Amino acid sequence: MLPGVFMFGYVRPYVPSLRVREYEWYRAVYCGLCRAMGQVSGQGSRFLLSYDFAFLALVRILLTETPQFTRHRCPAHPIHTRLMAEECPALRYSAAAAAYLAEAKRLDDYSDETGPARMRPILLSPVTLPMVHLARKREPDTAVLSDSIRRHLEQLSALEKAGCASPEEPAQVFGNLLGELFSFGLTGSSAAVARSIGVGTGRFIYLCDAMDDLAEDLRKGRYNPLAMLWGDMALGDGGKPSEPVKSAFADAARIDLEKLGLAAELLPQDPLTEIVKNIVYLGMPDMVMRIVEGRSPGSSHGLHSLQKAAPESSTSGSQI
Numbered sequence: 001m002l003p004g005v006f007m008f009g010y011v012r013p014y015v016p017s018l019r020v021r022e023y024e025w026y027r028a029v030y031c032g033l034c035r036a037m038g039q040v041s042g043q044g045s046r047f048l049l050s051y052d053f054a055f056l057a058l059v060r061i062l063l064t065e066t067p068q069f070t071r072h073r074c075p076a077h078p079i080h081t082r083l084m085a086e087e088c089p090a091l092r093y094s095a096a097a098a099a100y101l102a103e104a105k106r107l108d109d110y111s112d113e114t115g116p117a118r119m120r121p122i123l124l125s126p127v128t129l130p131m132v133h134l135a136r137k138r139e140p141d142t143a144v145l146s147d148s149i150r151r152h153l154e155q156l157s158a159l160e161k162a163g164c165a166s167p168e169e170p171a172q173v174f175g176n177l178l179g180e181l182f183s184f185g186l187t188g189s190s191a192a193v194a195r196s197i198g199v200g201t202g203r204f205i206y207l208c209d210a211m212d213d214l215a216e217d218l219r220k221g222r223y224n225p226l227a228m229l230w231g232d233m234a235l236g237d238g239g240k241p242s243e244p245v246k247s248a249f250a251d252a253a254r255i256d257l258e259k260l261g262l263a264a265e266l267l268p269q270d271p272l273t274e275i276v277k278n279i280v281y282l283g284m285p286d287m288v289m290r291i292v293e294g295r296s297p298g299s300s301h302g303l304h305s306l307q308k309a310a311p312e313s314s315t316s317g318s319q320i
Contacts, residue, residue, distance in 0.1 A: 001080065001224055003066075009050040009051035009052055010051075010052065010204065010205050010209070010284070010287050011051050011052045011055045011201060011204070011279060011284060011287075012051035012279065012283045012284075013051075013275060013278050013279050013281035013282075014109070014278055014283040014286050014288065016298070017278055017282050018275070018278055019274075021280055022271070022274055022275050023270070024083055025053065025069070025105065025271065025272060025275060026054070026058075026275050027082075027083070027129070028069050028082075028083040028084050028085050028086045029054055029058055029061065029067070029091075029272075030049070030051075030054045030056055031072075031082055031083075032057075032067075032084040032086065032087070032091055033047045033049065033053060033054055033057045033091050033094055033095065034046050034074075034083060034084030035072065035087070035091075036087055036091035036092050036094070036095040037049060037095040037098060037099075039087065039092070039095070039100040039138075039139075040092050040095040040099070040133045040134065040138050040139055041095055041096065041098070041131040041132070041135040041137055042130060042131055042134050044127055044130075044131065045095070045098065045102070045131045048098050048099075048131075049098075052205065053094050053095075053097070053098045055201065055276070055279060056094045056181065056182060057090055057094040058098065058272060058275060058276055058279075059087075059093055059182060059194060059197055059198075059276065060090035060093060060182070060194070061085070061090040061091075062095060062192070062267050062268055062272055062273060062276065063186060063190040063193065063194055063267070063268070064089065064090050064186070064305065065089065065090060067085045067086070067088065067090075067272070068085070068086040068088075069083050069084065069085055069086065069250055070083070070084065071083055071084070072084045083164055092138075092139055093139065093142060093184070093185070094137075095135070095139075096135040096139040096142040096145070097145060097181050097184075099128070099131040099132050099134070099135040099143070100142075100145050100146050100149055101131045101149065101181075101243065102128050102130060102131060102132075103128040103129065103131070104149045104150070104153055106121045106124050106128050107121070107153075108153065109121040110122065111157070112222055112223075112297070116221075124160075124238070124261060127257045130179060132146070136142040138275045141185070141232075142184070145180075145181065145184065147235070148177070148180050148181075148184075149177060152173055152174070152176060152177035152180075153177075156170055156173050156174065157171045159173065159269070160223045163223070163228055164225060164228065165187075165228035165229045166225065166229065167206075167207060167210060167225040167226055167229060169225075170206060170225055171180055171202075171203045171206040171210075172199075172203065173226075174202045174203065174205065174206040175198070175200065175201075175202035175203035175206070176199060176202070177202055178198040178199065178201050178202030178205070179194075179196070179198035179199040179200070179202065180195070180259070181193040181198060181211050182194040182195060182197055182198030183195040183198060186212055186242045193263055193266045193267060196259075196262075196263035196266075197260065197263045197264065199221075200256055200257070200260030201258050201260065203256045204253060204256050204257065204260065205285060207249060207252055207253055208253070208287060208288070208291055210224055210225055210226050211226060211241065211245075211249045211292075212291050214226050214234060214241050215235060215239055215240060216225060217220075218221070218235065219239075220233065226241075226245060226249070229235065230242070230244070230245055233245070240294060246292045249288075249291075249292070250288055250292055251281045253284075253285075254285075254288070257280065257284055257285060257288075260280050260284075261277075261280050261281060264276055264277055264280045264281075265277075281311070310313050313318055
C-alpha cells in the first residue's frame, strides 16, 4: 500500500493563517514547480502536481538556495501573468522525484489490484514511463532515486504480505523513503534536517492515507495496517472508522507532528520558513481533523482551493 502522495495532498498549508505575501510566495513555488515538471519530465507530468511535492520543493529551496521570483504566463491561466519561482536545482529535483514516485505508485497499484481494476495502472504505463525516461535524461544525477524507491517498496511489500498489524512499521519504512528523497545530495546539517523532515512527513502521509482509505480497503479486501490491528473494531456505525480508531490515529499523528515541528525549527531563518511552519503547525493538524471528521482531503485538491480561499491578512502560527 503505497500512499497516494500524488492524489490527495495531505501536506498543505492552512490558508486562513497565511499572510498575503506568504500566500503569494507559496503559490509562486507551487506554480514554479508545475513549470519545472513540464521541463524535466514532460508536460503530462504537470497533472501530478500536488501540495506534497510543493512542500518538498520548499524544504529543498530553503536548504540549498535563494529563490528568484518573476512573472510568467501560465497555459492554464493565460490572461494574466503569475508570480513564479524561477527554475532552480531544487525545483528540478522535486519534479524528477515526482516522476519516479508516480511510476512507483503505478506499479504498486498494479500489484494491489485484481481483475478489471488492474487495467487502470496498465493504461497509465504509457504516461508514467515516458516521464521517468525524461527525468533520467534531463536530471541524470537523480536516476539512482528509482533504486532507493524500489528498495523501500520491497520492504513495504514484505510487511504487507506478512499481514503486519503494526502501523508503526510500514509508516517508518515510508518515512525512511521520504527521508532519503528530502535529503538526497545534501550534506552535513542540511542533510540531517532534511532527512528528519522527510521521515516525519512520510510517516504522517502513510498514517493519513491508511486512515483515509480504511473503509474502502476493508470493502475491497486490500491490506491496511489499521484494519489488521483493530480487526472487527476498525469500523463503527455506517461502515465508517470507529471512534477508538479515530482517537488512536489522531494521537499517533500528533506525536509525529511534534517531532516534525522540532525539525522545522532547525530550518534557516527565511520568510519561506514561515510557510513551512504554517504547514507543519496548522495545515497538517487541520488535515488530521478533516480525516477524523470524514471530510475527504481529495475534495479540495490542488491550487484551485487556494485561489478560492486567498487570505486578506493574518499571522502565521508557531505552535500546535
